[in-house]
Amino acid sequence: MYSECCDTQTLRKFIDTNISGSxxxxxxxxxxxxxxxxxxxxEFPNKLIxxxxxxxxxxxxxxKGQ
Known part of the structure; x- marks a missing residue:
């Protein structure tokens, strides 16, 4: 699934990133x-949002549910 939305190198840089608000x-x-x-x-890539x-x-x- 992840490979469909972004390249692996970019994903590794941001894999543990979560930006959210409350x-x-x-x-x-x-x-x-x-x-x-x-x-x-x-420089967070749009394709990871x-x-x-x-x-x-x-x-x-x-x-994730499977």
């Missing part, structure tokens, strides 16, 4: 303005 105020849900500078600074592609994200979850 918001307690409803109007901040899905507000990513503070996340973009972090992604740029770390799994929830950008719902089909790939759901396939990953399905693979």
């Amino acid at each position: 918001y307690d105020i409803s109007f901040q849900i899905a507000d990513y303005e503070r996340l973009y500078p972090l992604l740029a600074e770390t 799994m929830n950008c592609w719902p089909d790939k994200f759901l396939a990953l979850l399905s693979d």
Whole structure:
């Protein structure tokens, strides 16, 4: 599954990376303005942002459940 969304070398660099947020105020849900500078600074590749592609994200979850 991973090989379909990114190359192995890039994956190894970011394999243990998880960037997420927790918001307690409803109007901040899905507000990513503070996340973009972090992604740029770390040069995090777009192809590793799994929830950008719902089909790939759901396939990953399905693979993990087996």
